Amino acid sequence: MLGINDPVIYIGYLLAVLSLVACIVYGIKNWNKGMETNTEEIQKDLDWEEKDEQMQSEI
DSSP states (O other): OTTOOOHHHHHHHHHHHHHHHHHHHHHHHTTTOOOOOOHHHHHHHHHHHHHHHHHHHHO
């Protein structure tokens, strides 16, 4: 069939197609997921950036 005598080649093609399907499903499942951070983490990052800017201006 299709000129391929070795069944291992068909297994390789099958695994490639299955991985393609798995990647598509994963992408659809996680399409709109954003970074899930709480307000404490955001405030901590803002404080760090402000402190970093102050340190850069002192140099």
